[in-house]
Amino acid sequence: MSFEDALGATDVALFNPYGLKECYHDIALRGCLLSRKDDDTVFDVRDGITYALSLSFNKHGKLTDVILQYSRDGEISADECEGLFARTADWVAKDYGPLLRVPTSAAGETAAERRSPGGIAYPRWRGTDGNQIMGILYTDTGRLKAGQKEGGQERTWDRRAANVFATYFVIRSQPTCMVDVQFSEPSAIERRAEEPTKAPRHASAAS
DSSP: BHHHHHHSHHHHHGGGHHHHHHHHHHHHHEEEEBBSSSSSOOOOEEEEEEEEEEEEEOOBBBBEEEEEEEEEEEEHHHHHHHHEEEEEHHHHHEEEEEEEOOOOTTOOOOOEEETTTOOOOEEEEEEESEEEEEEEEEOOOSEEEEETTEEEEEEEEEEEEEEEEEEEEEETTTEEEEEEEEOOTTTOOOOOOOOOOOOTOOOOOOO
């Protein structure tokens, strides 16, 4: 889908106005990302969970990644956040096919083997500081394989896919829960250029 078609298929009021302006300015050189307008912006509700929408385009104006994100700051526990991740994994698997676990690691912590209400197995790391990570789950991505890029690990896939990932962290007694669903084109398709000062997002998978 092109940048123009994507805007026509959604509502520009969903997106941050400054980000939209930057997209028009930067897309031809390095692509761009349209993110939610504000913390209260909702694009879709699944199983009672509210998700905001982000769209990523490459420099040719093509949509490469669609991200749905649930985010909550304060008044949420680690167990509640994990429950939202598990429920999200269940509806993604129902709509897009079985989810596969991708081996990941968290330094100094042992992963607990967990299951969603629908029976999907996933790893969970919980640190002594209360922070936790729910491991990435992918739909069937064809030749999923590990690779190396700038000293870090990345994964490649040869067809459209979806992934689910969640984090829970506490900073100055303020908890934050984020649950991401990302739909991506095959990894061989060029992505937007990352800003030099920004760390790359977690590994993606398809639409």
